[in-house]
Amino acid sequence: MKEYDNINTNKKILLNKMLDPSKFTTSYKIMWFYAIYKEMLSGHKKASIKKLSANMVSAAYYPIEHENLDFGKLDKLSDITFYLKNNLKIDTLENEDYICGYIMGSNDEKLNEMVIKLGKYVPYRLIRSFYDDFIKDKEYKICKKMPDAYINKYIQELNEEKDDIDVLYKINKNGDMIEFCESWIKYVMENKNSILYLIKHKLISYLETKNPNDNKIEFKLGRKLATDKNLSF
Template identity: 25%
Template sequence: MFADNKSLPPSYSLNISVLSQLFNSTTNSYKYLFFSALLDILERNLFDCELISFRELVVEMLANAWYPHVFFKLSFGKQDQIATKLDQLNIQSKDEAITRKNILISVINQYNVDDVINSLMRYVPFRLIRPFFAEELQGIKDYSINSNVTKLSTQLFEQKKPLYCFNCENYKLIDSIILHPEWVNYIRENFLIVKGWVAWEWLNYMQKNNSNVPNLARKLFPLVQRKSLAEQAKYWKLIIEKQPIKCIYSNNILDKNSISVDHYLPWSFVAHDQLWNLIPSIHTVNSSKSNNIPSSNYLDKFINLQHQGLVISNKILSQNEWLRYVDCYLNDLKINEPNDLLKLELLTRAYQQTFKPLISLAKIQGFSTNWNYREECG
């Protein structure tokens, strides 16, 4: 098994140590934006894509950079040209909807970005995967790096297993990357952690270039319109109707008409509303808990409540409706069979394997990880 970075899950076949070095000694924003774009494109395509064009990557990079540049005038670094490229495109809108990324991508796609592609893709795709071939590239002159990385990524695609190779042998004619399927699987299986790791590296880089900017983390990413939790609340109300349930924090019996749906791992960390991370609580708990992560003392109670909900919902819902609700459990907790969700021991193991690296990463990122509820706080 390869040695791994402390924030990234290990792999028996992929070099996670090299992955963790991709952003070492980085002097501009391009690598961060490129890798984030790659992750976003994979997620949007449900990890069912191997070839990604330079154009698609550049449009995604510009969309990711537009928000912190236009709204907050953040610096991307003295040597960085991303802000200049955005200014040249002059993408303007008084409509707040443009802050939604899908709309922003549609807007950027209407522009001629050939010049930006030629500029940003001249070095970044080649230099990003350079660490995979550190041994082979020793002593190679800088002007030969692109051509050598192009050849090595193809020749050693199955031996070194770089993130990707290219769609042409002549590096000057390349316009797409071809992702290694094993890396696609790794990213899919560990998406939340990999995404969080890249966001943390990006935050550290931007902090160096914007040291006096308060609350920087909230200024790096496009505004996300929080979705209603009505469907998740409906799920828990059905369960409460069938069996009394206690709030795991306050120990109060929950009233289905006055529950608050709580993100156990805070939304500001996970940035999703998946049911496997949501439980009912009393309103005072939710306001008191804020963006903190509960003490480990609550984890067993949380898992037991999730198990209780899964068992009851399995009995009262139709099979198709139940499978729709639990699909996110299967995917994100890496549980193979739906019926395994009903086995407390298997569910506990899956939660512990999922939560341990996520909570470690949250702690590194500055989230409080030892929150306890006190009635006087509410």
């Protein structure tokens, strides 16, 4: 039992590290983890990068387009939500599942291009915490900092090779699909309420830096839908 508690404590520490908003320039890591959280709660053991990116957009759509929350200048989620609202005429009150389904089924080239680009780097950056020691050791050996593109490639290699690391997920070689770690699925399912609270808290902390004069951010993240058991924020 003590060993099980230690494992959960380690996961909690890693989760807080992964979602530390003080190091973020965009909301991507928080929104990406929320997308993973939703897929796990739906009973899925893997998901495409595009599906998770679509989940990110669908979760951001209401707070950005209906509540006018600023996600930051470097955050491209607002570009996609703007396109959905103004070019594709998606109602700002549509729920997350509808928007995600719309994106996944759309043949709009520009929309697909933006969504695919969104998921190009964040899958690697979220799990960097699991490989920090390897990255630091590599940089020490080559006596310089590695550029982001090289770090992503190195994380991909480590993700494939290091089976002894209890990483959140594995990214396939094509970089278009991820498979969730069983132990993390179990952890999320057993702690789903506290984890959702943590996600909301981290997102609010991030958005407070972009919306300093708004004291009602927590009420603008989403709506509780009576027909949806997996509620939005």
